[in-house]
Amino acid sequence: MRRALVTVVAVLVTIAVAAGGALAGRWKPTLSERRTGDEALLDRSARLLTGVRHSASVCYVTDDQVRYAHFGSDERRRYEIASLTKTFTGELLADSVAREEVRLDTPVGDLLDLGEGPVADVTLQDLATHRSGLGEWGDEDRDDTLRRWWVEEVRGDTVHDVDLAEVLDRARRDPLATRGRFAYSNIGIALLGHALAAAAETDYPTLLRQRLIEPLGLRDTGLGSAANHNRPRGYTDQGRRSPPWNLGAYAPSGSGISTIADMCRYAQRLVTTDTQAAVKDGRPVARLEADDADGNGLGWYIRAGEDGPIAWKTGRTGGFSSMIAVAGDRAVVVLTDTASPVDDLVWDLVNRAP
Template structure:
C-alpha cells in the first residue's frame, strides 16, 4: 500500500520517482516566484524532522544577525564569551568558526567518537547527548591546528553557544526568538533532551530501516540539533530568498572551500550550469535533509527524509528543474514586456 501523500498529485509522483522506496517518510518544498508547493508522503506537512547539519546554516544566520546587531565582531574570540580559561580554543575567532577555518577538529577526541559511532551502528543510540557544561569541558582539552578549511561539528557547536552567551540567552531560545518567532516557523526548535521533543515527533530510521534514537542534546544544538517541519523549512527558504530572514548575509560566500566551492557563514556556494547554487545538507542517525537556493531565479528547494539515506542528488535535481522553469518563465515575461513596449 502506498503511504499517504499530502500535496498536489504531480509533485507527489515526482517525489516518489526521485526518492524511491528507501524514503517512505519524506517531503519536498519548492519555493519559486510562482509560489510554494509542499509535498509529503508518510507524514503531515507539520511533522518535525531532524535537519542535522542544516542547523549549521541556521547558526550561520544567527552569527550574521549578531554582527548586524553589534553583539559580536568577526574577531571576537570564544574566550571572550565562553568560560574556556587559557585553553587553545579560547583564542579562536568567531569569523574562523563561521567558515570552518578555526583549526578545531571535527569532534573532540575525548568524546570517543569511534566508540559512539560503533554504538550508533549497533544499537541506534544517540552519540550527541552532552549538555553545554560537558561540551565546554571537552573543548578545554582540544588542540587547535592550522587554520585551514576543515569541517568541524565542534566548531559550530561552540559558535552557536558563544552567540547565545552574547545575547544572554540559551541557544534554543536564541533560535526561537530571532528566527522561529519573527518568521512564523511554528515547528522549528532545538530540543536539548528527549523530553523536549514535540508530541508526535517523527522517529528516524537507518538506511536499512532500523530505528534510531533522536539526536537531542544541548551541546550539539547549533551544529546539528534542530528539528523542523517541512512547512517551517519552506517559510525559512522563502525568507532567505526575499531577504527578510535575519542574518541573510550569511549566504554570501567570503572564502574558498574545497574544489570549486566557496563558503559564507556555513552556507556553501557552487556553480552549476553557469548559475550559483547556495546550499547545505544534513544527516543524523535516522534523518537526511537538504536545502538549496538559486538566488538568481528566486527558487529554493527543501528535501527532508526520516531515513538516513542521502537526499542531496534529488535536491540538486529538483532545484535545477524548477530554476529552469522559473528562468524560462522570466524570459517569456521579459519578452512579452518588450513586445508591449514595457522596457
C-alpha cells in the same frame, strides 16, 4: 586484558551481525503510497527518492510560490533536521553582527570560558566556516571507543548528549590540527551558538526562538532534547527503527526539529530578502562568502551555479535525512524520516524546475 577485550568485541560483532541478518528477512520501510501535492513535483520526487524510504516532504520555492509534494506526510509533520540547524546558527551570527553585538573576527574566547588554549583565539567566522581546526566533536580521542561504535553503528543513536561544561572542556583540549583549512566541525558550530547567546546575555534556545523562530513565524520549529519525550522517530538507512538524537550542548549544530511548512517559509525568506536591507534592519539573512566559486558561508556550503552561488546544506541523524538549497530566486527543501541521502533529488530540482 587484551584477550578479554578481543572476546568482548567478537561477541558484540556476532550479535550485531546476527541482528542485521534477522532484520534482512523482516519488513523494511518503503516510500509511502499516500501522496498529495503538486503532480509534477510528486513525479520527479518519487523517481529519485529510492532506497530505504518511508515518509518524505518536498517543497519547491520561488519568490511568489511554494509547491509541495508529500509522501505519507503533510505540511506539519515534524522531522529532525539535523545539520540544517547550522544554517540557523549562521543566520544568528549575521544577525548578531548587524546588531553590533559581535564582529566576524571576534575571538570565541572573549565570549566563552576557554582558558588560554589555542581555541580561545579562534574567530567566530572561522567557527562558522569550519576553519577553526577543531575536530568533528572536539578532542576526538575521547570518542574512539567500543561504546561509540555500538551506539552509533548498531543502535543508530549518538553518544554526544553532553552538557556545555564538557563541550568547553573538549574544545580546550583539542589540538586544532587542521586550523586554517576546512574540516567539518560540529563542536565549532556548537561553540558559535553558545558564544552568540553569551553576547546577547541569554542561552541558545532563547536566542534562536527570539531572533529567528518567532520573527519568521516558524510555529512548529524548535530544538530536540532528552527532556522532550514526544519527538519523531525515523529509520536508519538499513531500515531499523532509530531513537531520537539527543545532542545536549551540541544543539546549535544539529538539534533542530521542524516541518516542511516552516522550512519552506524559512527558505522563501532567504529567496526574497534583500541582503543589505536585512542587515540594516538586523533581520536574519544568508551571508554568502563566495560569489562564483565553491566555498563556505556562515553555516552554509556554497557551490558555483550557472546563475550565481548556490547556498546549500545537508542534515542527517540516525533516522532522518534532509537538505536545503537556495539558488537565487528559487529554493528546494527535502525532509525525510529515513537516513538515506536526498542530495540527488535536491540537485535535480535546483537545476531543472519541476
